[in-house]
Structures are given as C-alpha cells and as structure tokens.
Amino acid sequence: MTSTQGxxxxxxxxxxxxxxxxxxxxxxxxxxxxPGYFYGKRYPIDMLEKVAAGSALKLPQNCVLLGVQxxxxxxxxxxxxxxxxxxxxxxxxxxxKPVSWEREPLGQMLISSDGTAAPIEFEPRxxxxxxxxxxxxxxxxxxxAFELEFYLFERTLQDGVPQFPRDPLSGDLDDQPNMHIExxxxxxxxxxEMVETANAQGVDANVITAELGPxxxxxxxxxxxxxxxxxxxAALFCRSxxxxxxxxxxxxxxxxxxxxxxxxxxxxxxxxxxxxxxxNLLAADEQRPLRHAVAGCLALLPHCMPxxxxxxxxxxxYGAMVNAASRASWGxxxxxxxxxxxxxxxxxxxxxxxxxxxxxNPYLVxxxxxxxxxxxxxxxxxxxAPLNEDRGSGIDFPKDLLSAVAAMRDYPPVLEGLGEEFVMxxxxxxxxxxxxxxxxxxxxxYRWFL
Numbered sequence: 001m002t003s004t005q006g007x008x009x010x011x012x013x014x015x016x017x018x019x020x021x022x023x024x025x026x027x028x029x030x031x032x033x034x035p036g037y038f039y040g041k042r043y044p045i046d047m048l049e050k051v052a053a054g055s056a057l058k059l060p061q062n063c064v065l066l067g068v069q070x071x072x073x074x075x076x077x078x079x080x081x082x083x084x085x086x087x088x089x090x091x092x093x094x095x096x097k098p099v100s101w102e103r104e105p106l107g108q109m110l111i112s113s114d115g116t117a118a119p120i121e122f123e124p125r126x127x128x129x130x131x132x133x134x135x136x137x138x139x140x141x142x143x144x145a146f147e148l149e150f151y152l153f154e155r156t157l158q159d160g161v162p163q164f165p166r167d168p169l170s171g172d173l174d175d176q177p178n179m180h181i182e183x184x185x186x187x188x189x190x191x192x193e194m195v196e197t198a199n200a201q202g203v204d205a206n207v208i209t210a211e212l213g214p215x216x217x218x219x220x221x222x223x224x225x226x227x228x229x230x231x232x233x234a235a236l237f238c239r240s241x242x243x244x245x246x247x248x249x250x251x252x253x254x255x256x257x258x259x260x261x262x263x264x265x266x267x268x269x270x271x272x273x274x275x276x277x278x279x280n281l282l283a284a285d286e287q288r289p290l291r292h293a294v295a296g297c298l299a300l301l302p303h304c305m306p307x308x309x310x311x312x313x314x315x316x317x318y319g320a321m322v323n324a325a326s327r328a329s330w331g332x333x334x335x336x337x338x339x340x341x342x343x344x345x346x347x348x349x350x351x352x353x354x355x356x357x358x359x360x361n362p363y364l365v366x367x368x369x370x371x372x373x374x375x376x377x378x379x380x381x382x383x384x385a386p387l388n389e390d391r392g393s394g395i396d397f398p399k400d401l402l403s404a405v406a407a408m409r410d411y412p413p414v415l416e417g418l419g420e421e422f423v424m425x426x427x428x429x430x431x432x433x434x435x436x437x438x439x440x441x442x443x444x445x446y447r448w449f450l
Contacts, residue, residue, distance in 0.1 A: 006093070014049050021105065025045055028042050028043075029042075029110075029111045031063075031113075034361065052091060057088065057111065059087065061087035067432065071436065075428045089116065095110040096109040097200060099240075101247050122419075125363050131370045132227045132228065144224055144269065144366060145230065146267065146269055146270075147266075148358055149267075151253050152252055153215060154166065165214075168190075180210060181210065189248065191217065195219065201236050213262035214262060221237070230366070234362035254358040256314035256357030257313050264358075267356040268354045270342070270350050271353065282349045287349070289377060294351060296378075303411040305407065306404045307361070309360070312437060317357055328396075337354070351369075371413075371414070374417065401430060405427045408426075
C-alpha cells in the first residue's frame with residue numbers, strides 16, 4: 001500500500017467515525033510503554049482528521065522508557081543525555097473506536113513508531129514488528145491467540161489491600177475459590193459488558209471462564225493471523241476491562257499474584273506457524289519442527305524472564321498453587337508445563353506458552369516466544385524429555401528480578417532475536433525499577449528489624 005493510499009484510508013476511517021459518533025469531540029491516541037502501560041495524548045477530533053490526512057504526529061521518544069511509576073531513568077544515551085527529542089508516530093488503521101466506560105463520549109486509537117521513517121528500537125510494538133518481519137522474509141506466518149486471567153476486587157482498598165468482590169446477587173464475599181458456572185451468572189452483568197466493550201474495540205474476545213481464585217476469571221481471544229493485531233487485542237482488552245469494572249463499582253487487575261493463598265493470573269499464548277501455502281510447519285516431518293521450536297523456547301526462556309515476569313510480584317507466581325511451573329518444561333496436554341502442546345489435529349497443531357504473568361507486556365511476550373521458536377527451528381535440536389515421560393524434567397530459570405536481568409543482558413540468542421539496543425534499554429529499565437522499588441521502608445521491615 002502506498003503512503004498516499006494509506007492516508008486516504010485513514011482519513012476515510014476518521015470521517016466515518018465522526019459520522020457514526022457525532023457526540024465524540026476528543027480521541028485518545030495511545031501506545032504501550034515498556035512496563036505495559038498506555039501513554040499518549042488526547043486530540044480534538046478535527047485535529048485527528050488532519051493527522052489522518054498526513055500532518056505530522058510526534059511524541060517524546062522517551063515516553064517509551066517510563067518506569068512503572070512513570071519516572072524517567074538515566075539509560076544509555078537516552079532520557080537525561082539526549083535532550084528528550086520527539087519521535088514520529090503513526091495512526092494504526094482500524095483501531096479508531098468509541099470509548100464507552102468514560103463519563104463523556106470519547107474515542108481512542110492506537111499509535112506506534114513502527115512503520116515510520118524513524119522507528120524507536122526499544123518500543124515494544126516495534127520489537128515485535130521486527131521479529132514478525134524476519135519470519136515473513138522466511139515465509140513463516142504465525143497464528144496467535146492470547147488468553148488472559150484477571151481478578152475482580154471491591155473498588156475500595158482496605159489499608160491499601162484489595163478485598164474480595166461481593167456477589168452482586170447475595171451481597172456475600174466471593175471468597176470460595178471454584179470454577180462453578182454459577183459464578184459467571186452472578187457476575188454476568190460486568191463480564192458481559194467487558195466482552196461487549198472489547199468487541200466494540202475490534203477485539204475478538206469470546207470464551208469466559210470462572211477461574212480458581214476468588215473473583216478470578218479468564219477471557220480467551222480468537223486466533224489471529226496478524227501477530228501485531230493479536231497483541232493489540234490483549235493490550236486493548238486490559239484497558240477496557242479496567243474501565244468497565246470501575247463503572248460497576250469494582251476493580252479489575254491483571255496483577256500476577258495479588259493473593260499469596262490463591263492462584264496467580266497468567267497470560268497464555270497459543271502459537272502455530274504456517275507457510276505461504278497454508279501448511280502448518282510444526283506438523284511436518286513427524287512433528288520434528290514442533291519439537292525443535294519447543295527446544296528453542298526452552299533455551300531462551302531462562303534468559304527472557306524479565307519479559308515473562310515483568311515485576312517483583314510476578315515472580316511470586318512460580319512454583320506456587322496450581323499450574324504455575326517452577327522450571328522450564330514442556331508436555332503434551334499438561335498444564336504443569338511452561339510449554340503445553342494441546343491435543344489437536346495436524347492443521348491446528350500449536351504450542352501454548354503458559355509462563356508469562358497476566359501483567360506482562362503482550363508485544364514483548366509474543367516477540368520472545370517467536371524468537372525462541374525461530375531459534376529452535378534454526379538450531380534443530382531435540383528438547384529435553386516432556387513431563388509426560390519424566391515428571392522431573394526441566395531447566396532452571398531465575399526466580400528474582402535482578403538475577404533475571406543478569407541472565408538476559410548478554411545472552412547472544414536474545415540479543416540477536418530481540419535486538420541489542422532493546423535488550424540494553426529493557427534490562428536497565430528493569431534494574432532501575434528494582435532500585436526505585438527498594439526506596440521505601442515497609443511495615444514488615446519495622447516489624448522484623450526495629
């Protein structure tokens with residue numbers, strides 16, 4: 001598509017939106033930063049039409065480098081050493097949608113530096129775009145489906161601690177972990193609006209499951225043959241779900257491990273690989289490519305832990321409660337494994353990568369998984385024994401953030417697969433987030449050491 005045609009399509013999209021939603025005066029232009037939060041600007045809709053027609057759209061480059069609490073870190077040549085320059089962004093076609101959870105009519109649209117004249121090397125969407133472009137040059141087309149677990153809490157925290165949600169019908173605390181279908185009925189109003197709102201955002205959210213934890217649910221997304229769009233769906237769903245929950249007097253959180261005594265929340269990613277003719281590459285040659293892809297994922301997994309477990313809390317998930325692996329492992333139809341091979345016909349043969357916490361950055365999680373699969377296809381090595389054959393099979397991975405950063409920083413396949421500049425920036429961002437996290441004396445420290 002030529003740039004002229006691209007602007008014409010964007011302009012048509014904006015004008016159609018204005019016609020369908022005449023009350024909307026502003027549109028949030030949003031993009032995901034390294035910790036997985038949206039940043040951006042609120043544009044008057046007439047100015048958005050000018051951008052769609054070709055006017056420049058720029059935001060500070062270093063917005064991408066924000067820490068978890070929004071602070072800027074001194075990283076390499078960036079932030080305090082580069083004058084905080086602007087960088088071009090582009091509108092992502094097909095993502096201009098109404099926002100229904102705000103008090104006033106509003107729209108939102110994704111933006112990104114990928115596909116611009118000067119993409120930001122460490123922007124999460126650009127990192128994934130580079131991996132997908134590399135696979136495309138090899139004639140490989142991934143098909144991807146995300147699954148996200150999350151918790152509902154009472155809107156008001158008690159002494160800063162989240163509280164179990166109350167059953168909307170009985171008023172009782174939803175404190176009985178179960179997978180009963182009745183929980184879906186009791187919370188049907190908020191869950192239905194979450195799915196409908198996601199669908200209105202263009203997200204193919206479908207199956208809802210009541211999970212094991214109190215107030216815990218899982219939403220599945222449709223399989224998508226565009227990896228960027230699949231990750232867009234996961235990011236947009238998190239934003240809209242939090243907004244809908246607040247409308248209903250609740251909080252929704254994708255925090256990996258909000259309760260020590262209850263299961264954590266994961267981000268499960270299903271990935272299959274197809275050639276240009278539509279053949280499933282993983283199923284060829286008696287499934288050798290599948291095993292090679294698994295071996296590659298297992299090799300990179302210990303060195304991508306800062307991506308899969310993006311904060312201190314996320315590491316609490318591993319080895320605790322149900323279906324949370326403590327070692328890098330794989331297995332057929334085995335939910336204790338990091339990499340599960342669901343039962344399927346050859347056409348739909350895929351891996352399910354189950355290690356990431358629900359609050360991980362979906363662009364980076366998918367980029368790391370695909371880089372691992374690519375590494376495995378190139379190395380053509382057989383994986384360790386599956387858990388079905390050896391329950392003790394597995395590879396150790398770091399269990400704390402600083403060890404994880406050290407394991408990621410200089411590992412050649414990760415540098416090659418995700419980009420040296422990104423790895424440097426990401427690891428330093430996580431290291432400085434750790435230092436910032438430590439700059440508070442907790443009540444527990446006073447109890448233990450005063």
